[in-house]
Amino acid sequence: MAPLARFENVGLRYGTDAEVLRDIGFRLDPGSFMFLIGASGAGKTSLLKLLYLNRRPTRGRVTLFGEDIGRVERARLPAMRRRIGVVFQDFRLVDHLTSFDNVALPLRIAGVPEEEVRADVEEMLDWVGLTKRAHARPRTLSGGEQQRLAIARAVIGRPELLLADEPTGNVDPKMAERLLRLFQEMNRLGTTVVVATHAMHLLPHVPAAKVLRLERGEMKDPTGTIRHPPGAPAGTRA
Amino acid sequence: MIPERYQPRAERFHFLPREKVTGGTLPWIVALMVLLAVLGLAAGVSLASGVWSMGAGLESGFTVQIVEPNPDLKADKVAAVTAILEDDTEISGIRVLSDADLTALVEPWLGTGNVGEDLPLPAMIDAEAANDRALARVRQQLDASVESARIDDHARWLAPIGKLAWVLAISALTAALLVLAAMAAIVVLSVRAGLGRHAETINVLHLIGAEDSVITHLFEYRFAVTAALGAAVGFLIAMALFLIIDGLLAGVSSGLAALAGLPWWGWILVLLVPVIAVLLSVITARITVERALKKAL
């Protein structure tokens, strides 16, 4: 099976700073679920930026959907991005739009007819429990509501690849588990899921997940993804 | 103000926050620029065309001058020249200037009453030639048969006036183009300000798969509406000013009306100004947005 994404000796630096990612190599199979773990500043967000085509690698090769993203023409990026859903660490909700319009955005950008948009968005808002806040502005939502809205916007287009950057950072443990179940549900429906988190206690909830651990920009286990964490400290378990 | 179905998707669905078309100074700047360009162009063109038509009336004319102190001989020579001119079918408007005409011509230099019998004045005959060949033919005939008759053709004197008309027309056009270029420069700044104001949203739109064209069309649309509004206002003010100027000039002289003085091609140039202003705004906006967006991945 061809990998959905493949990293080979990947390095990334911002400007002329030192590399924040070094010698990253792994493959992401279609339909898989992967946790990206590591302390704050380890490079999780930077690695996701390569996957959501916000950066090209400064060294090595990243292949996504069969394309070398270091070389792919800029004009082809939007179509690739529409196959990816992203829950940004800082949500990046569009402030002047209502919850409804935020969730509708990816569909409208893709040119989906408005009747379909309406039905899909209403269903999605219901799924994340935001139907009552459909006409509220993101600024007026609680942190947890904003996070669910960001997730709704990321999954509305039924992406092939779902990237979630610390998606449970602003919610209580119960909501965190619910959101994780939502990602698993997506995964069961065929979406490849990557969840970046420093919350190790989430890992046991998804036993089938692979784990990629980053430490100061390097992969902790150079052989690639590990089947299961060797053991999250007992105290951090939910 | 524009029905939704004629708006680009990005505007219809508020991809960027709605902004009032009249918000900011851009419509007024466009209005001012269009006003200046129209006024300058109309003034330059009507002056130039005035000079041209004045020249055209005189250009075909010429004067035969006969320097002969003996009045009897002078009369004979005038008769001979007149006969030659009248024989030619391409010469018209033959007029022998009377002594009174000649006195009036020289009095400004010699002083009224100083032109007496004892001052030998040349004889002068005004005429118009249908073309340069007719003029050359007459010149040849006069040289051969009438001694001391000299042709003075007006075109020679009018050549600098023709040049003046060209200079006026080209200056007016250049000034109008420079004004429109200044407007384009302001559009660039305004687009960049807009891109800066919405940088975060544009970044998000990109990351969730929007093509550059989504954002480009939105800016094109907004600048088209803004420029069209400004251009219309500027053009209407210019027309109103023309009407007022015409009214004022009508009291002075009926021949000087600014609008009446504008030839048909001047009207086309003037009408093109607002159209060009809008097109230029849209094209400038597109190029500015495209360039800025290309800098990001």
Ligand SMILES: Nc1ncnc2c1ncn2[C@@H]1O[C@H](COP(=O)(O)OP(=O)(O)O)[C@@H](O)[C@H]1O
């Ligand atoms: N835009 C940026 N410019 C410069 N340095 C950055 C930028 N983003 C992140 N970094 C640096 O890269 C390193 C990794 O950051 P990040 O990928 O955000 O880690 P994590 O998501 O694991 O907390 C940090 O040292 C951070 O300071």
Ligand SMILES: [Mg+2]
């Ligand atoms: Mg991060």
